[in-house]
Amino acid sequence: MVKFSTEGDNKSMLTTDDWVRQLADNYSLDEALVRRLNEEFLAFTDVTVQDYVVREHLRLQARKLRNSEIFARLREEVSSRRFRIEAPTERQLRRWIYG
DSSP, X not given: OOOOOOOSSOTTOOOHHHHHHHHHHHHTOXXXXXXXXXXXXXXXXXXXXXXXXXXXXXXXXXXXXXXXXXXHHHHHXXXXXXXXXXXXXXXHHHHXXXX
């Protein structure tokens, strides 16, 4: 297990620079790479459930899936992924996608 530490009185506050430096040092990675990975991770996790549903609907439509297949997949993904909400109804999915 890797330990992350900070100096000073407030041991719970890591700045982004501290985080990047710590990861780069602990895993022998280039700081620029760690910074880019951190930015990608933050961008990925800074998505609302509605934005995720709309994006995935477009992606799955482009793969020629039918809405019935897409909605079934989205209901499962949304409830089992990081959003931690109950499976949305088809009506909720439609409202998120079509407004």
